[in-house]
Amino acid sequence: MGVGGIGIWQLLIILLIVVMLFGTKKIRNIGSDLGGALKGFKNAVKDDETGKNEPSENAEENNGETVDVTAEKVAEKDEEEQDL
Template structure:
């Protein structure tokens, strides 16, 4: 019994699907994916702070300056 063959893994997968069901396994996968994405965004946010856009400038020109 050195290593597991593909048939062993297929039987284990079938048992897991029977115990948990496909809907619950899908939700677990979706939650895990969103957690990993959130972690990556958090790590990226520490390294690079998001740049804030500059406030629009208002230039006030009086009538005497126009000439």
């Protein structure tokens, strides 16, 4: 028995039908497109992994200084309308 209860002969018959429907040229093109997509995905993953160790381009250096991030309350819109 083969994959999922399908024997080797059934797989060969399915392969023959697929080749007859699409032709070898179209199947070859699909295979090369799929291979190119996988290669691009692997390169993107590799670039992403190497980029994790490097600081971001948008990151700013603070040179040991702290940044004040406290919020200040601003007059609400309703209070301004009442004053007018």
